[in-house]
Amino acid sequence: MINLFKIKGQKKEEAANSNGGPPVKKQSPGELRLHKDIAELNLPKTTKISFPNGKDDLMNFEATLRPDEGYYLGGSFTFTFQVSPAYxxxxxKVKCKTKVYHPNIDLEGNVCLNILREDWKPVLNINTIIYGLNLLFSQPNDEDPLNHEAAAVLRDNPQKFQRNVQMAMSGGYVDNTHFPRGGGGGGGGGPCYVLCFWLAPPTLAPNANHCTI
Amino acid sequence: MASPDAAAPPPTEPERWRDLDMLLSRPGNLVHSTFDPSPVLRDLIGSYVEVLVVGAGGLGCELLKDLALSGFKNLHVIDMDTIDVSNLNRQFLFRIQDVGKPKAEVAAKRVMERVSGVNIVPHFCRIEDKELEFYNQFQIIVLGLDSIEARSYINSVACGFLEYDADDKPVQETVKPMVDGGTEGFKGHARVIIPGTTPCFECNIWLFPPQVKFPLCTLAETPRTAAHCIEYAHLIKWDEVHSGKPFDADDTEHMQWIYSEALKRAELFGISGVTYSLTQGVVKNIIPAIASTNAIISAACALEALKLVSGCSKSVSNYLTYNGLVGTHIKVTEFVRDTDCLVCGPGTLIELDTTSTLSEFIKMLEEHPKLLMSKASVTHGGNNLYMQSPEVLEQMTRPNLSIPMFELLKGTPFATVHVSGMAESNGKKVSSLRKLRVAFKGVEEASKMDTTESS
Incomplete structure (x- = not known):
């Protein structure tokens, strides 16, 4: 297997010419896979993506969603993506930076989307997640809530829910919690809402809402 | 009380090595084709082989002891952790007075005290902190790690040294074998990775089962188990109360806070079973470690390392699994390589003129018979040279298109480049990620001539 006599020779050679090339940064397989995901992004027209650390850091980026239908029409919601080398x-790790009144996103920005946790599979990609996030805004789900109050209002009184969403997005108070205008900038201090939504992976048959077994 | 360390006098030198010398000095039917039995083989191994042990925990302690007793005399050990009191039951090189000290340093010292003639160099740091060249000095890297991430990193470093010749055959001098051990409770594995010959860690990474994660809404709304209560405190309650302050699993105050919050929640929902040690286990993803599993797996790894350097027997081919849960079950499975592996595969050789621009290079990929790749995005060593999408990155990287590749790759004669795009596979265009070996025509010869003249 390893030839010891060759090693003896090698050691001498190494000592003779120790002219290492310029050090090259090690790119993890996860970074490479992400490179492919990003290069192939097929963003819906509601979604813009940005790279706060420049073109060479794809592992940390932001996606801003401007829903073009439903309760959240007119709002703007920014999500931060943190991708680990084990991707x-x-x-x-996806968090909602914008404080939002939503049954499936808490006031800390935690997002309850099944494919981000228990149903994640390596065949899924960034496109799938962005698709899932868009779905959260077109079809908020009252069955598996992170923001219990918002979910209850959505279930029992959709018109009031609509008014609350509008109130939150125009920079008002809902249930004594203040929301920034337009769904706008970054999330301030204080608690956020947790969001819980179930999306069947696109490779499988539609099989949503299997939270409560 | 007398320390067990001081009790027995060490065996005399010839006696300690008697069995090993028999193994290394006699021929046999099951030996590797390169085996050259000799009474001085043990000395040769001791003098010329340097082994790196990655990790000085449960497996690492066993590995250092086993390797030192197998004739290896030049060892290095790297570990970023310090000793915790909970390690002492199985990490047998550590004593109560060592708590808080670096594992690598204490482990190295203890083994050197017990096995004369062995030199162990400790490295108390993260594996990513070392220069890549550090890893090149070793003939074998033995892994006693507990995470996929760390294994993947070392694997990519070791495979990064691998070079292929023009026929896509691995160049033997550049092969850096690894022996990877792993344990989880009663189960363990030992595998031999010979980059370019046997599958690397990345070739089979998809075989790992996904981590168990609870739905956030279950944690928030309908907790049913003690673990749900702990994860609620850890993932939701912590952020709610400590706005922005990061949670540190190694800080006992933080852990204590999670425990008391989890306990409150468990009482609220009438759930029993929340304890401090369960809290630690859930938050840090700890699976109870069994000392004998570590001993068995480490023994298999040390033996494979000895076989690799001496050829005194054939290597395991190539993945041994051990299960001691019901009876004892050991099985060896031959995993297969992924020939297109981005980490250990040869990649496709592309020859370029030093004047070829990035846009000419991308055009070449479309016409290359092995690739037929359109819409290629190009990355090299963490620099995104060109991105087809999204628009914001396309704009930022567009100026590179007219720059020669030789300049973008900083004037090196050879470089590994990765490209993503639509490539042809079995007559269909599919989205692909490929490794390329770029070589510049005429450059290598010139630099060789330079060194000849100057020396």
Whole structure:
């Protein structure tokens, strides 16, 4: 297997010419896979993506959604993506930076989307997640809530829910919690809402809402 | 009380090595084709082989002891952790007075005290902190790690040294074998990775089962188990109360806070079973470690390392699994390589003129018979040279298109480049990620001539 006499020779050679090339940064397989995901992004027209650390840091980026239908029409919601070197074995960490009144997003920005946690699979990608996030705004789900109050209002009184969403997006108070205008800038201090939504992976048959077994 | 360390006098030198010398000095039917039995083989191994042990925990302690007793005399050990009191039951090189000290340093010291003639260099740092060249000095890297991420990193470093010749055959001098051990409770594995010959860690990474994660809404709304209560405190309650302050699993105050919050929640929902040690286990993803599993797996790894350097027997081919849960079950499975592996595969050789621009290079990929790749995005060593999408990155990287590749790759004669795009596979265009070996025509010869003249 290893030839010891060759090693003896090698050691001498190494000592003779120790002219190492310029050090090259090690790119993790996860970074490479992400490179492919990003290069192939097929963003819906509601979604813009930005890279705050420049073109060479794809592992940390932001996606801003401007829903073009439903309760959240007119709002703007920014999500931060943190991708680990173990991607795609591990799902990216996604948080909602914008404080939002939503049954499936809490006031801390935690997002309850099944493919971000228990249903993540390495065949899924950034496109799938962005698709899932868009779905959260077109079809908020009252069955598996992170923001219990918002979910209850959506279930029992959709018109009031609509008014609350509008109130939150125009920079008002809902249930004594203040929301920034337009769904706008970054999330301030204070608690956020947790969001819980179930999306069947696109490779499988539609099988949503399997939270409460 | 007398320390067990001081009790027995060490065996005399010839006696300690008697069995090993028999193994290394006699021929046999099951030996590797390169095996050259000799009474001085042990000395040769001791003098010329340097082994790196990655990790000085449960497996690492066993590995250092086993390797030192197998004739290896030049060892290095790297570990970023310090000793915790909970390690002492199985990490047998550590004592109560060592708590808080670096694992690598204490482990190295203890083994050197017990096995004369062995030199162990400790490295108390993260594996990513070392220069890549650090890893090149070793003939074998033995892994005693507990995470996929760390294994993947070392694997990509070791495979990064691998070079292929013009016929896509691995160049033997550049092969850096690894022996990877792993344990989880009663189960363990030992595998031999010979980059370019046997599958690397990345070739089979998809075989790992996904981590168990609870739905956030279950944690928030309908907790049913003690673990749900702990994860609620850890993932939701912490952020709610400590706006922005990051949670540190190694800070006992933080852990204590999670425990008391989890306990409150468990009482609220009438759930029993929340304890401090369960809290630690859930938050840090700890699976109870069994000392004998570590011993068995480490023994298999040390033996494979000895076989690799001496050829005194054939290597395991190539993945041994051990399960001691019901009875004892050991099985060896031959995993297969992914020939297109981005980490250990040869990639496709592309020859360029030093004047070829990035846009000419991308055009070449479309016409290359092995690739037929359209819409290629190009990355090299963490620099995104060109991105087809999204628009914001396309704009930022567009100026590179007219720059020669030789300049973008900083004037090196050879470089590994990765490209993503639509490539042809079995007559269909599919989205692909490929490794390329770029070589510049005429450059290598010139630099060789330079060194000849100057020396």
């Amino acid at each position: 795609p074995h591990e799902a990216p």
